[in-house]
Amino acid sequence: MNAPPSGFSNPDRSLASRDAALPGLPWLLDNARLSELLGETVRVTRVRYKPGTSLLVAFRRLRNGNFEYGWAYTLAEPAAKLLRRESKSRSRGGNMRVLRPDPLHADMLVAVGGVEDDWALHPNLVWLREHGAERLGLKPRAAASLLAGSSVLRYKPERRLVLLAHQASTAVVIKTAAKPAGTGQQTHFLERLQRHGVPLLPQLGDAECLEHGISACIAWGGGDLAGLDDDSSAFTAGEALARLHGVPAPDWHAAGVTAQLQATRNMVSSLLPALEDTARRIEAELGSLLPDGSGSGPVLVHGDFSPDQVLVGDSEVRLIDFDRARAGSAEADLGSFAAAEETVLRASGGPSAGGPKTVGLTEGYRRAGGRFTQSGVDAWAAFRLFNGSVDPFRDRSPDWAEDTAWHLRRAKELIP
Template sequence: MLTAADAELARRETRVTAFGLVLDPAALRDRLAARLPEAPRAVRVDYLRYKPGTSVLAGLVLDTGAGPVRAYAKAFTPEGAPEKLAKHRGLAARAAAGAGGGDVSADWHSVVDEPAHLVVGTARADRRLPGVGQLAERPGRATGPDASVRTLRYKPERRWVGVLGHERPARLLKAHPPARAAAALAGHRALAAAGLPVPAAERVHPQRCRGLLSLAWVHGTALDAAPADERVLAEVGALLARVHAVAPALAAGREAAPARPGLDAAAAAVGVLLPGLAAEARAVARTAAARLADRPRTVVHGDFSADQVMVAADGVWLTDLDQVRIDDPLADLGGYLAAEIADGRVPPGTDPYDALAPLLAGYRPCGARLDRRALAAHTAAALLRRTAEPFRHRHPDWPVRAATLLTAARDLLEQP
């Protein structure tokens, strides 16, 4: 059953036929029951990407008798459906039966629901991520014999992350769209070349151009799950300062785009979901972008947050280096703080310096200079980019969470 906010959004979306169906896991399960080889016991939607008037793409977890199956559902408009659904039918007809172990294999590939202008497929049917299909169809070539692969995260058409080995993880596997795999690998190699503690990464069968990467597994605990420890946070700050001191030539060609277009797009997404917040979101985008113009630039992590840091026996390690690029170093600090606020570890309204004090204890002695207004603006910008995330990740109270994040962004920009 749809929440009131989802029902209102579905009422406004008049072109994507199955939009409301995709938002309602129980209704989607009932719809799939007669179309899949085995009716799932339950369906969970854990990710959405919505293009108003065009399509909605959902990441699904199907509860089956054989265990959870990662899948996706994509709904189209009546005008856009014929060509899109035909491509999926062709892929399904050509798909080989899954031969691998783990949850990337299933005894079906994809199904097309013509009346609903909807396709549902397993992760291995994701045509933007052919590396997942490679794992399912020819696992030995990608992972070695007798290896089992378990999915950790799956964002349809964007990225799949899995682990090789169950008892003691051996490798982390990532499937990217093939055109983006080289850039993702470049970030790892840039920081490794500078001597930073990052996992070694390599392509899996680069000649096949499937976008599959293999990374060394870091045995430890993610910072967001580790006990609070100011010494560790100071060590993380010092490591971030080392990232910002990396020679820019190592990340050549990876310049960040100007802030304004991305912030305008984030504000527009908020306006679609919650029209009453549209003007406020646009104002936050406009003000933050103006304050972030002509800022210094260095190598940055690009997606820095506590869950991207591993606390291991031999120190702290950086992970998830797909977004390494040249940008304002305060973008990393602002992004980190925005994630802490969004995840509830830092209350909205906390002064950025106070919130980051343990981390800055290690960061600032390395020679870093901080601009308070720019730090607040970067945090506000990162909060705006996260404002639609509660909807995308299907929190039942997503309108309240979104409004809270936007208010926190606005308040930061109003600080003197």
């Protein structure tokens, strides 16, 4: 049996040994060491790493029978930034604290806090509690204890917090972002989609909520397509996607393919140097393939389409999360969906991207008049697989090095 590539046997330790600028990495990447530092059992659920600069992690802990979330942050010089934040947090009644994990390195600091202490989210969370919750239809009592009385569905430190809030028999999904809502979340844009028959969820709140990064809707359906074995719903989702692509394309675009490929290659190289050459080859091949307009002409695309962006209720579906909507090729959405399905299946390895749900999706898409090329779908699936190759590290998969290598192998196989 061949030995694993260098850095694969203990990738976290290997990474920490290479980044001398961030001596706090070993504490934040290891559940046991972070638990020891905090004095309670925690599990890291998400990381955001900037080589040589900073590491920010989200962690989960069990308190009073419920899961609570928090964050930990370490950065290179100047460490005084963390001390200033700690002082300001205390002045407003927060619980952020700065720890020194290693007595022999007093300048190595780790800041920790709860969701309510999140530096970027704090202003909008305060506004949500004091003003926004009532605008969403929640009663004052529910608004006052919003964080304590809600379940956290997703938390990405300094980016967004998604809550499931309950009031009587109604459940409301509330997303709080650090930045104001983008074009894809604006009321006029969503109303435009509805006029073209795209199945959406009615949005709660108003323009001021969106300005404070708050968007919300009533919880709907029995789950998303990612968690359901439902080929008929995949077919219906394909019809809905065709209607979305039938909306006249806007004149706004996302970040260029070249920039996204370069960012991914840089991160793969930092995380697993043994895969740098592979990443460079895939970057070059996709970079020469996709900017030429591979696939069909520009349409309005979802921008992050996957099975978990499709809610299912009986025989109906709803498409959600249009934060990344833009002009692009239809194959970008179809390939994104196929790649997301492959990431779950891992056993496909076929000549074309995707699995059973992708087959249902494309059949429904064709039936509703959608057009695409299979080579374009495969190319965009390779693009998503490549860019998603760093997600196992960010999501703290126990086997993230092997998972990253799989993403790259499969991306390479799908490049036409």
